[in-house]
Amino acid sequence: MSNNVPRRNFSQIILGRPLETSAAPHQAIGKAPALAIFASDALSSVAYATEEILLILALAGTIYFGLSIPIAIGICVLLLILTISYRQTIFAYPNGGGAYIVAKDNLGELAAQTAGAALLTDYILTVAVSISAGVAQISSAFPEVQPYRVFIAIGLIAIITIINLRGVKEASTTFAIPTYFFLGMAFLMLIVGFWRWATGTLEPVTGTVMIEQVVRPLTLFLILRAFSSGSTALTGVEAISNGITAFKEPRSRNAAKTLVAMSSILAVLFLGITLLAHAVGAVPSEMETVISQTARSVFGEGVLYLLMVAATTVILIMAANTSYADFPRLAALAAGDGFLPRQLTFRGSRLVFSWGIVGLAAVASLLIIIFQASVSALIPLYAIGVFLSFTISQAGMVVRWRKISHMQPGEEIVAEDSITRHDPRWRPKLIVNGVGAVVTGIVMMIFAITKFRDGAWIVIIILPSLVWIFFRIHRHYRAVATRLSLAGVTKSVTARSVQTLVLVDNLHAASIRAINFALSTGQPWSAVHVSIDEKRTADLQRKWAERMGDYPLVILPSPYRSLTQPLAEYVQQIRQQDPEAYIHIVMGGLTMETYWEQALHRNSTLAINLAFRHIEGVAITNIAFQLGHEQGQINEDEHDGQF
């Protein structure tokens, strides 16, 4: 066979030339670029987490904005627990220890699918939230684009989708640039800000209008709500544990160091921005983000301010982009296990999981349209999934340590994704992961309860539904495999009789072609005409008598103008006479050169296929008659399809 690269067509102009299966690359990267690549999701959340805390505190009044600082400290404590817990996972699963794999390995399918559903949901929300937050940055700097936020957000998703369909080397070091640009700008803002604060030259923010709300008393519930909102800052912390294989050897050690570095940076940035926002008196506003207000106060309305907004926008878009790697990969993993449609495991022409990418883009766009690109409206849906997957993953680790506690030195359990070895220090490690599981579980409960009415109920309904659907799909694939299995079947293939029916609408070159084919198979055949219009039928009968003479022509009346129903009845009549026979229905289709021409004709092939798909032993043949070019000529341009 020829291995020529297929010719370029429209989709190839958009997506690039197809890549060979053997072209899948793999390169290991150092800690500095790895930090940049895996941290964008986690770090970008500092762009909105502080604002979301203030938005809830504002319900009790601006006098309580100072509470944002202890809340941020609490979240940093949570981050510390998570980091220590995940460090252990990284060493335990050097081939990548996402919650799905850890759960499958230790807790069974139900936990694994629950983690899968939680993570897939959150990857979608990461796209929706990050893009909305990115657009909010743009509209902070350029308020005139405010009315077009949804439009801009959908446009950005479209661009990211096309880039990912083209295929992105996830480990590309060019991705490091925006992350370090953001880190540079953010730390510059903190340094300048705190310097001006210390020197008393930091001016309060001006010209913002706070969102108007009815003031209510400050309750513990409200504080917990604010804490929940802020804990969205922790989404993305698990990213490194998924991507250990991208690191240079010693993989686990390098990944662990990168995780600690990322968490430290995240803690400093989050606390710093929260303090600075409080110092300048930033308020949650419809028109300008808190981070934009803070940057504007610190830098003034100059180039540095615009650079800070640009950096924030870019890192948020990068964060959305990480979901484009994570979502299709996890979906393909679950599909490979038979819990999601198998199409999700197909790699497209550019070796990417196209269905996963398109699915992610579609659902995220839908969310953005429904929630009008509002970060605050999306936040209550976000992070439950992440915290659920944190809990499942840590609980899985606890089970793993318990398994190890029963092992002898030197003993090994080799599973699909991991090797479990004896570890004398299992007890403190079990405690660490146990604390991680309990704490993230509690945070998840707090989140679900305090955000329930704001939208968390949607996720609480969707997650179990998804898990149920995953198992339904799994059951289906198993049932199909059983039904198709040849195990125990010993009968070999045998010829049966074939009754050929040629569908004839009118007597012309295309129907002659179909008749010619039926004749060529050498089996008995008759022409069949479904009579919808009496004049046409009479016309056909006359032409048939003239040209086809002795060959049989069966006329099936169709009083209700259905093409398929009289034919189905006729097929059943034949079946009654010869139940073993194959019924072979031959149709001559017309192929036009363009789609608009094709649309001008009754294209009944699909209709006939659909109508007979439930009838046993019916073969439906379509033989196309090409109108556009001379007979015998083969058009080489259009028979490449990627499905």
Next chain:
Amino acid sequence: MSNNVPRRNFSQIILGRPLETSAAPHQAIGKAPALAIFASDALSSVAYATEEILLILALAGTIYFGLSIPIAIGICVLLLILTISYRQTIFAYPNGGGAYIVAKDNLGELAAQTAGAALLTDYILTVAVSISAGVAQISSAFPEVQPYRVFIAIGLIAIITIINLRGVKEASTTFAIPTYFFLGMAFLMLIVGFWRWATGTLEPVTGTVMIEQVVRPLTLFLILRAFSSGSTALTGVEAISNGITAFKEPRSRNAAKTLVAMSSILAVLFLGITLLAHAVGAVPSEMETVISQTARSVFGEGVLYLLMVAATTVILIMAANTSYADFPRLAALAAGDGFLPRQLTFRGSRLVFSWGIVGLAAVASLLIIIFQASVSALIPLYAIGVFLSFTISQAGMVVRWRKISHMQPGEEIVAEDSITRHDPRWRPKLIVNGVGAVVTGIVMMIFAITKFRDGAWIVIIILPSLVWIFFRIHRHYRAVATRLSLAGVTKSVTARSVQTLVLVDNLHAASIRAINFALSTGQPWSAVHVSIDEKRTADLQRKWAERMGDYPLVILPSPYRSLTQPLAEYVQQIRQQDPEAYIHIVMGGLTMETYWEQALHRNSTLAINLAFRHIEGVAITNIAFQLGHEQGQINEDEHDGQF
């Protein structure tokens, strides 16, 4: 064949049981119900015509609102000319003399297609304008629904569409009720209103806020613009000339009398409402229609007011409904002549032109969404088409009288749609139609110029484009007919060799079925496997060797993971060896019981069909394997399709 009524399925629950072709009824109706049926379009326009005049005059200031009265009188003069002209058409074309038929008969295809494009465009706009105006009535009485106007409008279109897909007896006398209800309410309003005016008890309207506009000087251009807006009152006047066959004998005489009655009522209502609106000082407002303001002043805010609003809403919806009869009928006429897609001539299960109905609903809904259900925004697009068709129709009549002027007494020209006879009084009749043609032509020009910037330019671009498309379609159908024609072909059908390829993905019950069928045709065959995943291929080869032994299995490598491209290359190789042979590709598809299950499988039948449709002499056979039920059993439930 059995003529049993097909079983009920979902679409039948919505649309009702199928109707036999022979069930198409025809009943003649009297003048009173005919007036009601044909007049709703014309009469309903009084609901917005006055308001649209005032809206333009408001640009110069409310002091000029009095000008609405001379403008309305001018429009009534135009109505008089049109009525006399169309009276002559009714007598000349007793089988229905729409502009399309009159133009085809006298002016040729270009004029006929122009009239067709103009009328089809205006039927769509009638739906959009009438429904929007109907919703404006509802939101006048219940301002709380104001934000949901587009939503309500689309809902109404959906309901009308379903009713029309079920099939509506156009001549049903039940349609008379809403028209007479509206006439009763409208005349009651005029009588009470003028009585209160005469007695000095008519109070000016209160509580309305006029649309704010920058005031500009009153110019002739502005007056002509107001006149154009008001002339939308005349849309629908041509309806009777289309529907003459629905009348009792003597058809033409009865139709002519009904036309005169309708025009008189329209003139009285339009003038009356315009006068009364001026008397109560109604102003164009975003919140309440002028007719609602007038009714509120005359009746007070009681039951009579609500009845008047209800009657206006209902007549507007009826007016939209008339387009549901006119549009599909004219589209089917043009499609029958080969200028529109032939599918438009197919009658659905309920004997209606389903494609035309759905197409009309789709475009009208789109217009309502784009123009946010605003009557004033839609008006500049409306009525150009109607006036163009008036002009063409009257010009056609002029040509006809000139033809008649050359005829001898007793001479007859029998054409497809008309019989032309000598008429000694041709000269005055020619003058009447000539005046009609010139006057409507001038009004159309005024409309196009004064409304150009407001939206008329859209129609001025769309109309010629449509005509061009109609002729493109016509040329296509003629070319296909030539290409398919067997004229001059004397060769009879002859057998050629058939090379069968069975596509095998994996060896299981479904592929065994396909192999069995290929074997049964008795032609040489080989199994072909497109290798996308090496593991699967090795697995297949092992199973094949075990079970199929000697039968040939061809493996086609697919480095770019395309299913169709390696297959297409292989087919071409075979073709080169035997250019005359049919290539017969056999596939075993899986049929699931439900659509969601079907969606979980790679359904490549369509992909293969699309990929090979441009290659000559390739027959593609799909033989379905039914997973849902036991082998050999025929499922009778699902093979009914209406296409």
